[in-house]
Amino acid sequence: MKPPKVDELDEEIRAHLALAIQERIDRGEDPKAARLAAIKEFGNVLLTRESIQRVWRPGWFDAAEAFARDLRFAFRSLLRAKGLTLTVVVTLALGIGANAAIFSVVRTVLLRPLVNRDPDRLIYVRQTAFGIGADNLTFSMPEIRDLEASSKSIRTFGDFSTVDFTLVGSGGQPRLVTAGVVNGSFFEVMGLRPVLGRLLNGADDGREAPHVAVLTYPFWTSAFHGDPAVIGRSIQLGPAPATVVGVLEPCVPYPAETQLFANVVTSPHHLGATMKNERWHRMTELFGRLAPGATLEEARAELTAAHAGMMREHPENYAVKAHVGLRVTTLRDQLASPARPVLLLLLAAAAIVFVIACSNVANLILGRSMRREAELAVRAALGAGRAALRRTLLAESLVLCTAGAALGLALAWPLASVAGRYAARFSVRALEARVDGSVLGLGIVLALVAAVLLAFVPRLPSSERSGGPGLAVGSLRMTPGTKRRLRLFATTQIACSFVLLAGAGMLLATLNALQTANTGYDMRQVLAVDVPPPATGFPGKDLMDFFSEATRRIGALPGVDGVASGMIVPWRDRNPGLKIQFGFEGYQPAAGEEDPTCEFRPISPRFFAVLGVPILAGRDFADTDTEQVAIVSRSLAQRVFPNGDALNRHLWFRSLPQRRRIIGVVADVDDENVVQEPTMTVYAPYRQIGLAGRLFVRAAGDPYALVPAVTRTIRRLSADQAIERASTLEDVRAQVLAPERLNAFVFSAFGGIALLIAVVGVAGVLAFSVSARTREFGVRLAVGATPAQIQTQVLKEGLAIVAVGITAGAALGYGLARLASTALGPLHLPGVLPAFIAAGILIAAALLASIVPAARASRVDVLQALHSE
Amino acid sequence: MTKTPEDRRLELLQGTLDMLILRTLQWGPRHGHGIGLAIRQQSDDLLKVETGSLYPALHRLVRRGWLAAEWGVSEANQRAKFYQLTAKGKAQLLREQDRWSQLVRAIGLVMKPPAGREEKA
Numbered sequence: 001m002k003p004p005k006v007d008e009l010d011e012e013i014r015a016h017l018a019l020a021i022q023e024r025i026d027r028g029e030d031p032k033a034a035r036l037a038a039i040k041e042f043g044n045v046l047l048t049r050e051s052i053q054r055v056w057r058p059g060w061f062d063a064a065e066a067f068a069r070d071l072r073f074a075f076r077s078l079l080r081a082k083g084l085t086l087t088v089v090v091t092l093a094l095g096i097g098a099n100a101a102i103f104s105v106v107r108t109v110l111l112r113p114l115v116n117r118d119p120d121r122l123i124y125v126r127q128t129a130f131g132i133g134a135d136n137l138t139f140s141m142p143e144i145r146d147l148e149a150s151s152k153s154i155r156t157f158g159d160f161s162t163v164d165f166t167l168v169g170s171g172g173q174p175r176l177v178t179a180g181v182v183n184g185s186f187f188e189v190m191g192l193r194p195v196l197g198r199l200l201n202g203a204d205d206g207r208e209a210p211h212v213a214v215l216t217y218p219f220w221t222s223a224f225h226g227d228p229a230v231i232g233r234s235i236q237l238g239p240a241p242a243t244v245v246g247v248l249e250p251c252v253p254y255p256a257e258t259q260l261f262a263n264v265v266t267s268p269h270h271l272g273a274t275m276k277n278e279r280w281h282r283m284t285e286l287f288g289r290l291a292p293g294a295t296l297e298e299a300r301a302e303l304t305a306a307h308a309g310m311m312r313e314h315p316e317n318y319a320v321k322a323h324v325g326l327r328v329t330t331l332r333d334q335l336a337s338p339a340r341p342v343l344l345l346l347l348a349a350a351a352i353v354f355v356i357a358c359s360n361v362a363n364l365i366l367g368r369s370m371r372r373e374a375e376l377a378v379r380a381a382l383g384a385g386r387a388a389l390r391r392t393l394l395a396e397s398l399v400l401c402t403a404g405a406a407l408g409l410a411l412a413w414p415l416a417s418v419a420g421r422y423a424a425r426f427s428v429r430a431l432e433a434r435v436d437g438s439v440l441g442l443g444i445v446l447a448l449v450a451a452v453l454l455a456f457v458p459r460l461p462s463s464e465r466s467g468g469p470g471l472a473v474g475s476l477r478m479t480p481g482t483k484r485r486l487r488l489f490a491t492t493q494i495a496c497s498f499v500l501l502a503g504a505g506m507l508l509a510t511l512n513a514l515q516t517a518n519t520g521y522d523m524r525q526v527l528a529v530d531v532p533p534p535a536t537g538f539p540g541k542d543l544m545d546f547f548s549e550a551t552r553r554i555g556a557l558p559g560v561d562g563v564a565s566g567m568i569v570p571w572r573d574r575n576p577g578l579k580i581q582f583g584f585e586g587y588q589p590a591a592g593e594e595d596p597t598c599e600f601r602p603i604s605p606r607f608f609a610v611l612g613v614p615i616l617a618g619r620d621f622a623d624t625d626t627e628q629v630a631i632v633s634r635s636l637a638q639r640v641f642p643n644g645d646a647l648n649r650h651l652w653f654r655s656l657p658q659r660r661r662i663i664g665v666v667a668d669v670d671d672e673n674v675v676q677e678p679t680m681t682v683y684a685p686y687r688q689i690g691l692a693g694r695l696f697v698r699a700a701g702d703p704y705a706l707v708p709a710v711t712r713t714i715r716r717l718s719a720d721q722a723i724e725r726a727s728t729l730e731d732v733r734a735q736v737l738a739p740e741r742l743n744a745f746v747f748s749a750f751g752g753i754a755l756l757i758a759v760v761g762v763a764g765v766l767a768f769s770v771s772a773r774t775r776e777f778g779v780r781l782a783v784g785a786t787p788a789q790i791q792t793q794v795l796k797e798g799l800a801i802v803a804v805g806i807t808a809g810a811a812l813g814y815g816l817a818r819l820a821s822t823a824l825g826p827l828h829l830p831g832v833l834p835a836f837i838a839a840g841i842l843i844a845a846a847l848l849a850s851i852v853p854a855a856r857a858s859r860v861d862v863l864q865a866l867h868s869e
Numbered sequence: 870m871t872k873t874p875e876d877r878r879l880e881l882l883q884g885t886l887d888m889l890i891l892r893t894l895q896w897g898p899r900h901g902h903g904i905g906l907a908i909r910q911q912s913d914d915l916l917k918v919e920t921g922s923l924y925p926a927l928h929r930l931v932r933r934g935w936l937a938a939e940w941g942v943s944e945a946n947q948r949a950k951f952y953q954l955t956a957k958g959k960a961q962l963l964r965e966q967d968r969w970s971q972l973v974r975a976i977g978l979v980m981k982p983p984a985g986r987e988e989k990a
Contacts, residue, residue: 001932012901015949016920019902022945042920051925055932 003056009049017042070395078399084368085400087760088361092404094753095357096446097411098350104412105419114332115251117191121290123154123299124334127282127307131323138282141275143310147286150306153294158186161284162256163267164532166722169235175223176532176722177259179213179237181267187214187248189289196220197231197246204263211242211266217250219259236720242266254335255285279317287331300328348816349503349750352496356754358450359489360761361404365397365454366486367768394455401454405447486765487801493761494805494846497754498838499813504751505834507744514737519676520669521570522612523730525561527703528569529695530724531714546717547692548623551604553713554697559706562698564607565686569694570671570729571736582682584640584651595654598636598680599671602689608666610698611729618647618664621685628688630660633681637665651682660684674733703728751838755845763849766798770853777860787858794857798850799843806839886918886926888969891935891954891962898953900943901927927952935961 004012017038024034042048078085116122125147127137139147139159148157160182167177187199199214213235215224224230234241242262264270274281290299307326311318318324329337369376376389384392531550547565555563567578581595605621608614616634630651637646650659666683670676686692699706707726714721727735734741770777777790813835893899893907904927905918930936935958941951954962 001934004928012924012950015900015947016902016924018947019900019943019945019949022947023902023906044921048921048924051921052928055925055928 003053006049006053009052013042013045013049067391067395070392071399073392074396074399078396081368084364085403087764088364088400089404089407091357091360091364091757091760092401092447092450093407093411094757095354096405096408097415098353098750098753100409100412101350101415101419104416108420114335115192115249116331117193118289119191119332120330122189122191122331123288123290123296124329124331125286125288125303126327126329126334127324128327129322129324131319131321137324139284139286140279140282141284142277142279143282144284144286146310147303147306150309151288151299151302153291153299153302154288155291155294156185156189156289157183158189158287158289159183159284160186160255160287161270162258163238163262163269165238165262165266166532166720167235167237167259168720169233174720174722176530176724177219178256179266180256180258180261181264181270182261183264186261186287189287190251191289192251193249194246195249196228197244199246199248200261200263204265207265207271209263209265211237211240212245212263213237213242213266214246214248214261215244216248216253216259216261220247223259237262237266239268240266252335254331279314296328296330303328349500349747352500353750353753353757354446356493356496356757356761358453359492360757360764361400361450362454363486363489363493363761364764365400366489367764369393390455394451397451397454398448401447401451404450408447483769486768490758490761490765490801491805491808493754493758494802494842495809495812497751497758498806498809498842499816500747500751500754501838501841502809502813502835504744504747505838507740507747509831509834511737511740511744514674514740515733517675519570519674519729519733520613520667521729522698523733524728525699525703526611526729527697527699527706527710527726528572528729528732529697529707529710529726530569530693530722531565531695532693532722532724543692544687544690547604547686547695550695550714550717553717554695554710557706557709557713559700559709560697561700562606562610564610564696565604565692566607566694566696567602567686567691568671569725569732570669571674572725572727572732573694574672581654582651583654585649587640596640596680598682600653601681601683602686602691603683604686604692607683607696610696611669613669614667616665616667618662620664621683625685625688628658628660629663629685631664631666631683632662633668633679634665635668635678636680636682637662639680653682656689674736755841758842759845759849762798762801762846763852765801766794766850766853767856769797770794770857773857774860777857778862781860782862790860791854791858794854795847795850798846798854802843802846806842810835810839886922887930888962888965889916889918890923890926890930890952891958891965894936894952894954894958895962898939898941898951900941900949900951902949903943904952930958934958 020038020041021031021034024038025031029037114122125139126135127139127143128135129137138161144157144159151157160180162178163181165177165179166174168174182200184200184202184205188201192199194214195217197214200212203209204212215230220226220230230244231246233244235244236242248261269275275283288299290296304326311324376392379389379392380386531547551563551565554560567573578600579597580600581597583595603621605623608620615631618631621629621631632640632646632651638644640646640651641649646662646665649662651662652659668676668679668681670679695710697703697706697710704726710726711723714723780790781787889908890904893904893911899907901920901924905920905923908916908918927936927938931938931952935955936952937955938950938952941949943949
């Protein structure tokens, strides 16, 4: 039934008045007087109209109106308790904000769909060799051919390998780009689309195909400013020009971030015999798309069988010790798996913060409702039902939690971008992390759940229970149950804070160990510069002459103390191709035993002097060396020639069989790990090997001041030469340690938040406990206790909470560490010192938090306290 | 909603007012003013229904489906809204009458007990 319109109500009232006036006139009253009397008799027209309208309101309207009144009341009373309101809102905001941020990253990495078409059928194949610590050995072309030949469940394979090119033609200076060299079916297998032009296809395969390139979306927007006219343009890609044929849609760059994709013909290396025929020459990643009807399990079984057959057929390429194996997963799982432990760790940290936040908020609200018990009792006595009282409490906690959630969601954006950048080190998908709508939902749900739970924390005045809050008692009383609850919450906070703080401490200690570890290099004065030889630019001798000349000219610059060249900038460059097998004088391999392997480093003379590595015996290489020579690291010398007679003995590489005379022994330096481990390294003169690509410049003053002069010198020698990433070794190490630093930062932030909340929590509990015991303190002061005794007692109470909390936290932390090490493999914990420091910080903070309430307790005015009841 | 003492009094009155309205409409449709007048006259001027209570009550009864309302013209040729009992309204009137007479009897028993029983107690 529809409610009547206002017009109709007015008409009804007018009709009533007309009838009443007429009736009075009929009874003989004067018309004017009758009119006045009738209007007077009717009373307030508007009020009547409103009462009629109220009759027609739906039932929920009244409830909503009452609740709105409760909310207004809650607002007003919370405004009067600003400190509490602020604490609760900020605490909840931190709890919700941290959770929302982590959730959006988790969602992006683990839950969001890939842009690739039909990602469930997109398979990533990986060759592992856990025996030599390689979880991704990649494939050689002969291996790929074998796998392709024997697979029915995977219809098409896409292969991918990276090559660095010097790119000319993107405007500005020549620059080094990484290109994904792919076969024609790669993009079809990946299920990606172009945003412009076309992608590569079967017609681009083969030696005779024209050189073509596809730009990635980020490279197109950054280097070409998103110019659509780039299609058809010719760019210089290493030795030869190539035509840009398309731009790829934005997608997750996997397995490596590249600036562009190119067909195989652009890379002379890919056309060479080594690439085509050598089974050990592994540098290619393999993807596949399941044939219609085939399942991942079938593909896995089939490929594993084919791989086993291949290993049986070519045992010389699969050392038994290496435990070569095959992993077949969907690309989605492959992307998500390395990030999972890290994200779970972050999620756990956020959950701990949320627990702390909730228990703190519960504490504050419990204390507040304790103070309100008298008020609640009055309202109950005036006829308010339990439901109405509960609704009042609910309104208040709703206001608090909604405000907290709103602030928390505002915090979520900056937190999510920090967490996303952090997780990107482990899973590139995290870079796409954005706070999305579902996070909003999660935040609101969390806030509502918190609000409802908190509304049920306080006790209500009850007529059945004697000793409950009464009208007669105007001041606070604390029952043992309440006290226990308050303490329990405070202890929980301390325990959780301890876990976070100790964890952050462990991470900081680990980071510190990494940052201060002795590397064996001179870190400050050495500038490392990438001078990448164009993919095929100068062959052999020309390249060597270029580097000799560059070294000579840079060495002549003012402020330069020495120049050397090499292949590897410590920690920054990884080149698995430089790990090779060798033999040496007097070496008799046992049957079936593999040749030993070493790190192989072609370097120029003065390399050791420039990098500050001491020569322990013998001499450095010289420009005049014509004999085949080598220098070895101390560990290798001791291992291979235990009698200390390494000098002048001979060794040779399996792939370079000339015998080399050992002319020197140098200290171990580890260019793979920031924390040094013994290294088996063989150095050889770069001119004898024909490889170079990195320059090391030792500066007398500020190394970075040399960058312009070095760049000019090299450009004068070769105008198209790319020069990249000039950086001191110290900064290289800092960059390499960036994830550890971010890791420590995030956990310290969580720990700091937790500490802050926990301090507020302890202070709140003690303050409440003190104000509830004003009378007790007054009595004790009256019978002769000194203020100092009272103070000590309150401080002791605070310390007791902390002590119990830390003990519980230590147990919890130990349990978590055990759990983590079973789930994620062994953890490297840097001793218990950080845990002690965390405990110290917590105790200090708790003492600080106890001082104010303790001082207040000792200042209780005896007379006032005794009169107060 | 919190119930104040005024509300409760109103409620008590409402119950009887509804019944009185249903009763006055027993013999045919009337407009609001006529209903008020009828209650006053039939109660010998003891009950006077305020318009502020009468009209909300009428609308409430319409909403419950006990009354139907229709615009019409009075005997004095004035436009007015006429209320009349529906079938549901007639049934309700019977129920209310029953309950009322029970209530009167019960209250009567309490307030004027027969002489013999008072002595026993």
